[in-house]
Amino acid sequence: MNGPADPPQEGYEELRPGGPARIPGPRGAADDLDPRHAPEPLPEPPAAPEPPPPPRTHAVLKSLLGAWALAACSAEETQAVEDHLTECAQCAEEALRLRDAVGLLHPEDSLDLKPLLRSRVLEDCLGKRPARIPVPPWANPYDTETARLDALLRDFGDSEWQTPVRLKWFEEERRQSRRTTVAGVIGHLLTVDGLVATALGLDDPLGPEAPSDATGRTEHYWSSAEQPITRQIREPWREQGHTLLRTVSFAGRGVGELSVDYGPFALPLGDAFLERAFECWVHAWDIAEAVDYPYDPPSGPHLHRMIDLAARLLPSALAHRRRAGLAAPVRGLVAAGAPGRTLHLEIEGAGGGSWDIALDSPAAKPSAEHTVAQIALDGAEFCQLAAGHISPEEAAVGQHGDREAIRDVLFAAASLSRL
Template identity: 65%
Template sequence: MSGTGGYGAHGGEFGRDDDEEQGEHGGHGGHGGHGEHGGRQGPYEADSAPRERLPEQRSDGPGSPGDGERENEGAGPDQPARIPMPRASVEDSGRPLPDLTDLGDLAPVPLDLTHDVLKSLLGAWALAACSAAETAAVEDHLGSCGACADEARRLREAVGLLQRPESLDLDPALRTRVLESCLVRRPPRIPVPGWSVPYDAETARLDALLQDFGDSEWHAPVRLRWFQDDTTTSRRTTVAGVIAHLLSVDGLVATALGLDDPLAEIVGAGRTGGRGVSGPVERTEEFWRTSRFPPTRAVRAPWREQSHHLVRTVSFTGSGTGGLAVSYGEFALPLHDAMLDRAFECWTHAEDIAEAVDYPYQPPAPRHLHKMIDLAARTLPTALAERRRRGLSAPARTPHLVPAGTPGRSLRLEIEGAAGGEWLIPLDSPGAVGSAELEVAHIALDALEFCRLAAGHIPPEEAAAGQIGDREAIKDVLFATASLSRM
């Protein structure tokens, strides 16, 4: 049986396992060679049984003769040299593949595909899932086939609709960055006092959160939490009820500045027989009780208008009004601290609202958060004294109160993070001065952890605080921090 022309792969070692039977009966020869029954034999004769490759014939390294040299060893002068066979893969022979750097830059082989195949690739091409060769073939075809070009355009437009929509919410820090950039170029004629800037920023952020709320979000249930008498207390309301609460308590600052109280007709006399309602909790409860209907989205406009009036008024009156007393009923705060207090509560309740509607909400800017933490740290000595007076805290260790302005036993409060710092908290008297020499304990807390503790959102026993020193003093300060919270 005469062999066929072309490269006789079946007569050599390459592919022998698949064609042993053909090689035994003659198989295909080399270049035009013949089988066993006639013609000139090639360099490798077709034996009656397949030969085994001896171990010493393997190429063991760069110095050993290559496959092509061994294949041409038996060729006479009148016989053409056998073309070297391609090396086997690693899986076939165990030898390493050639280094890719030796292959040079190989140009991609253009694909010759039918119209039906190219049309079936349009979907993958629109999704950018084709190989480089397929992409080139499809794009070359689109230049000459109008029907496929129209289909490709429609698929590309459809892919655009499959993309995940990006959030349309603005970066919370965008307003601050824009204002800072503008103020650097042109300072305001009437600047906002630094102690009221956090309130301005937090009310603006909360208003942005409320902007796109529908009726279902406004009536979403919200649970307000605070710490009272060493226990966690909560009150259930709605998103609109929270804004009504902020409106009620902000009215305390408004009345201190001589502005109209938006709740004057509602809580002027209240249930106290004409004595008026003065405390934050009383004002809120009276507002909720006397409202004809539960608060709705309509409460947003008066709350936002009042916040604008507060910032505008303190800006016009200047920073000299910062010491004006703002009454909270049982206690009073200077105006500059009251504005920080309102900023802190606005952020805290904004997080309550965001949690109720399952929406992410970022903490305040670090410089604003630092001022809020500083207010809480400055209030702790008074809170410790109040708890001691009510029998909720251990009595002072010193035999008598430390005179005002003198050093006393102290706890070092370390707040970590960009908004943090260190404060020495006097333990035995609100008028004492913190002293590093008389330090008896040290607490380290993350900034947000400390703020959530001060807001009554986590109990003191669960606060993740690093502690060292007097355990009783540490416990007293943690519980005093939680007692700063209120509805």
């Protein structure tokens, strides 16, 4: 093996134009009129019989067979190979074989695997042979969403991994955004998924000294990771996802109740998996938008679970905002477990349904009799709102009733988002 700068080998590269041994073929004299073709006078008149070029060895000609079959060598080399093939059976046989092989090359089909196929195949399999160690149902959306995002990433080239992505969320009463890359988003998902991993006793992908709140972890990762973050991030992210699913499959029944600490709040493991599935989808959406690729919302049943989680989190988000002076004060004290003022949330479309949101306190019981307002919005719109992609003022909401309550709930929904 020799590098490009190495001297030519096997006596054949010396035959390149400009080399001393190069004898031009039987060319017309016109060539001589062109100074580029006659930089120096030839020692002999062109008509004189020329000594043949030193014959290439069998080994050299053989090494050319691949290039020959692909029509990737010079005309002169092609001729030399073809002359050789008439007298060397071994090379002739190989040449034929390689040329046939070229016929098997074809442009790639750009055929996307339909994301739905995965769920169908797995369902099919599990119908034929039920799993002895199933994935807990609350982890299914995470399984599906991570696989979907991974499939989107599969065909990304280096440049797509560096495509700028704007992450959006709602904080301090307005939309915030942050610029990163596709690879940076996957790093973000990896680090926050790491909170779930550590709750399960698995290794923290950021190491033992990493911050313990979701946002701090991402900032820590983005500032400490080797820049730029590349496609190499895909594998650790995927592997951790697989490990999480595997670990919760083997954990006992009660594992869904295990608390996952996000820093400012905590969620039971089952909800944390849903939250991670939701964030995975939202960021997959961000990525797809950045590379201008279509991306569907999750399946109806999975979307329903995600919306349900958001609806369940609304009363405490509302209480949090009230304590911070961002929401209207309570209209009257309600004893824990007693029915209180209620907002009826109607979500339309796949994954939709209806939820009654307790307005007075997370401990109050929502009640149909105490409903003071109703809102209706599309499932995707609600998710956009809860993801902080649209502000509460711009959400397309059908509303009826107490406007203050409606405003508070919409802002509470947006406040569920974070970096």
